[in-house]
Amino acid sequence: MGSGQSSDKLHCNRYLNGQGPPSLVQQAHEGTNGVHSVLNGCQPQGQMTWVILHRDLPGFPNDNTVQINYIFPDGIQTEKHPHPGQPYSGLRLCAYLPDNREGRKVLKLLEKAFNQQLLFTVTTNSDGKDVITASVPLKIQPDGGNRVDGYPDEDYFKTVRRLLKDKGIE
DSSP: OOTTSOOSOOOOTTTTTTOSSOOHHHHHHHTGGGOOOOSOOOOOSOEEEEEEESSOBTTBTTSEEEEEEEEEOOEEOOTTSSSTTSEEBOEEEEEEEEESHHHHHHHHHHHHHHHTTOSEEEEEOTTSOEEEEESSOOOOSSSSOGGGTOSOOTTHHHHHHHHHHHTTOO
């Protein structure tokens, strides 16, 4: 089993005609059998949308581009953040993926991480200001290479999938 899963005996409700113990999802939400929900992180409230741009990215000459838009308003930190009760600065960010099979897989993983509040968090920057930052690398420039968070970057998909898997996102 993965590191984020319980070693308790699993039951298959499909064969028990729904009469078996609660599903793992139900247990996680209800906190039964010592299982506590680890599905949600400390991401502030925000919005994730995406659109298709009819242009290619360096390294993906035959593919359109997926532009992902993240919007977080200014807010007040909760007990999950570094300074509860204090304000943090919002964020408007665009990220890019090629519109191909691999890019769509990563998009689904990013959506899953976002919906589980695992993709962004509030941190204190080098100026001492509390800001929202991504917990995995995002390609925020369509070009310029990996030194400026752009394309081409032949290791990006492997890296982001590995980091998301470490968060339980597969």
